[in-house]
Amino acid sequence: MDYFVHIAILIGIYSILALSLNLIVGYTGLLSITQAAFYGIGAYTTAILLTAFGMNFFLSIVVGMIITGILSLAIGYVLSKFDGDYFALGSFGFNIIVYSIFLNWQSLTRGPLGIPGISKPVLFGLDFSDNLIFLILVIVLAVGVYFISQFITRSSFGRVLKAIREDEKAIKVFGYNTLFFKLTIFVIGAMIASVAGSLFASYITYVDPTSFALSESIFILAIIILGGLANNKGAVLGAICLVILPEALRFVGFPSDIAAQMRQVTYGLILIVLMLYRPQGLLGEYKL
Amino acid sequence: MRKKAGFAIFIPMDIIPQLIVNSIIAGAIYSLVALGFNLIYGTAKFFDLGYGVLTAVGGYAVFYFSRTLGFDIYVSIVLGVLLAGLVGFVIEKIVYKKLRARKASSMVFMVAALGVMTTLQAIIAILFSSQFQVFPATISTQTFQIFGGVITGVQCIALVLSILIMFSLVLVLRFTKFGKAIKAVSDDAEVSKMVGIDTDTIISKVFFIGSAIAGLAGILVGFDTGIEPTMGFSLLLKGVIASIIGGVGNIYGGVLGSFLLGFIENFGIWKISGEWKDAISFSVLILFLLFRPNGILGKKL
Numbered sequence: 339m340d341y342f343v344h345i346a347i348l349i350g351i352y353s354i355l356a357l358s359l360n361l362i363v364g365y366t367g368l369l370s371i372t373q374a375a376f377y378g379i380g381a382y383t384t385a386i387l388l389t390a391f392g393m394n395f396f397l398s399i400v401v402g403m404i405i406t407g408i409l410s411l412a413i414g415y416v417l418s419k420f421d422g423d424y425f426a427l428g429s430f431g432f433n434i435i436v437y438s439i440f441l442n443w444q445s446l447t448r449g450p451l452g453i454p455g456i457s458k459p460v461l462f463g464l465d466f467s468d469n470l471i472f473l474i475l476v477i478v479l480a481v482g483v484y485f486i487s488q489f490i491t492r493s494s495f496g497r498v499l500k501a502i503r504e505d506e507k508a509i510k511v512f513g514y515n516t517l518f519f520k521l522t523i524f525v526i527g528a529m530i531a532s533v534a535g536s537l538f539a540s541y542i543t544y545v546d547p548t549s550f551a552l553s554e555s556i557f558i559l560a561i562i563i564l565g566g567l568a569n570n571k572g573a574v575l576g577a578i579c580l581v582i583l584p585e586a587l588r589f590v591g592f593p594s595d596i597a598a599q600m601r602q603v604t605y606g607l608i609l610i611v612l613m614l615y616r617p618q619g620l621l622g623e624y625k626l
Numbered sequence: 627m628r629k630k631a632g633f634a635i636f637i638p639m640d641i642i643p644q645l646i647v648n649s650i651i652a653g654a655i656y657s658l659v660a661l662g663f664n665l666i667y668g669t670a671k672f673f674d675l676g677y678g679v680l681t682a683v684g685g686y687a688v689f690y691f692s693r694t695l696g697f698d699i700y701v702s703i704v705l706g707v708l709l710a711g712l713v714g715f716v717i718e719k720i721v722y723k724k725l726r727a728r729k730a731s732s733m734v735f736m737v738a739a740l741g742v743m744t745t746l747q748a749i750i751a752i753l754f755s756s757q758f759q760v761f762p763a764t765i766s767t768q769t770f771q772i773f774g775g776v777i778t779g780v781q782c783i784a785l786v787l788s789i790l791i792m793f794s795l796v797l798v799l800r801f802t803k804f805g806k807a808i809k810a811v812s813d814d815a816e817v818s819k820m821v822g823i824d825t826d827t828i829i830s831k832v833f834f835i836g837s838a839i840a841g842l843a844g845i846l847v848g849f850d851t852g853i854e855p856t857m858g859f860s861l862l863l864k865g866v867i868a869s870i871i872g873g874v875g876n877i878y879g880g881v882l883g884s885f886l887l888g889f890i891e892n893f894g895i896w897k898i899s900g901e902w903k904d905a906i907s908f909s910v911l912i913l914f915l916l917f918r919p920n921g922i923l924g925k926k927l
Contacts, residue, residue: 369733369737371740416912422732422733423672423733424915424919427870428912431908431911432908432912434904434908435904435905435908438901438902438904441901442899442902553744556740559740560741563737595756599748599749600752602744602747602751603744603749603752605744606741606743607741607745608741609737609738609740610738610742610745613725613734613735613737613738613741614721614724614725614738617730617734626731626733626737
């Protein structure tokens with residue numbers, strides 16, 4: 339039972355991440371490979387605020403979102419100067435830079451040692467240290483993020499995003515300030531990822547830089563590509579598939595370090611096969 | 627403590643020769659990766675992010691042949707280079723060729739290349755563990771002193787080989803029919819097809835050559851420091867950054883960018899700290915993308 343709760347929590351966290359990246363990659367067509375950086379900023383903010391200042395978890399989510407929002411605004415502004423392949427490459431670069439900050443700013447993040455002992459959330463005397471209650475919290479937030487994503491993508495704002503994806507020049511001619519739209523969605527996506535990071539930090543009670551390396555960004559990208567770009571249900575479906583699939587590998591009986599590598603092989607192959615035979619993924623409405 | 631007198635920063639003169647040597651060696655390795663990357667980018671026209679892992683293929687092939695099978699180290703090197711080339715060639719055949727036939731967008735190529743990278747890297751880790759390893763034999767144990775800087779024999783060989791490969795590549799591109807065909811495909815694949823150049827064959831060959839060069843770079847790094855499954859990734863990034871600094875698709879630019887990057891990194895960490903190397907190179911990349919996206923020698927788009 340505990341095990342299924344654990345898996346469900348992971349699915350919830352990755353659904354949030356996938357929904358957030360889908361706003362950027364799927365709906366707006368910006369191939370961003372840096373989502374793990376924002377995920378990590380949220381996680382580290384919560385980790386530091388909870389362990390060093392004993393701040394309330396829910397307040398740390400908000401602080402994390404603010405910090406991520408400011409940083410992603412700066413990063414997004416720089417990235418907005420690039421398009422296509424160079425955008426992807428630049429975003430890649432930011433992931434590496436943020437990762438090396440996690441790794442090397444030892445006085446703040448304790449570097450490779452990571453930050454242990456992050457407490458579970460408490461709200462009005464309600465203790466979330468029971469995983470089942472934590473799961474409810476994750477589900478509430480994931481559902482919230484899902485509806486926010488649905489709302490954004492169905493609004494007139496969302497239609498402009500899709501128009502930018504299809505033909506940025508044309509929509510510019512109509513007088514839309516595309517930079518504003520691209521930056522706004524980039525920041526929103528980053529802030530949502532930060533929430534997932536806060537949840538992750540508090541759930542695992544430990545953060546270290548390796549959870550937020552580039553491979554994690556690629557994993558989140560694989561989720562939304564598998565589920566289908568520009569489809570919020572697809573993002574959740576992708577998260578379910580890619581979290582459960584490697585667990586199946588565990589039951590086959592590989593030792594844990596090999597199982598971890600087998601996961602990577604699976605993600606990699608999924609990306610290749612999808613690109614070859616079904617670039618729109620399972621439910622996708624948009625092809626890369 | 628470093629002293630600062632007035633506004634002139636105190637420079638310990640004795641480190642400078644070593645920093646220069648290190649920069650040149652790093653530049654030589656990066657330029658190999660950048661050469662292959664540029665060659666592939668020029669003809670296939672996409673950022674082959676899976677390219678880096680071929681350095682690990684080369685490195686681990688030497689490790690396997692020399693350590694597990696007990697082959698002579700030089701035989702292993704040749705086999706390693708060939709194997710890396712072959713793997714690159716096969717990947718091109720089963721993945722990129724099909725995408726090209728479908729006229730997939732460059733983003734699809736990039737995602738597929740990420741898939742290739744993730745898969746191969748993990749397969750290597752499964753086969754050889756993700757530990758850092760060193761080769762059982764070495765090709766040189768000598769060290770030399772140059773103006774107070776120390777350079778190892780391996781590094782000398784790396785430097786000489788990079789320069790040799792650079793020149794032979796230039797000669798091939800300039801003076802052979804094959805080289806001219808590569809140039810034609812880089813300039814305009816459609817037109818070269820029309821005039822009867824078999825673009826698919828050219829691209830396959832380019833993948834073989836480029837990947838073999840990557841394999842060699844990986845082997846040289848293996849002799850210099852050691853190998854690990856993820857080694858290709860940081861090498862690739864350096865190669866890509868160097869290519870962009872120098873001008874993507876331009877062979878001379880890639881080499882120039884590599885040495886520049888080597889110097890920036892090594893002199894950068896002298897003032898900051900070794901762990902920031904990757905962050906420094908990426909900051910340089912982003913600055914270049916912002917202010918000079920075509921690189922130093924790049925053509926105006």
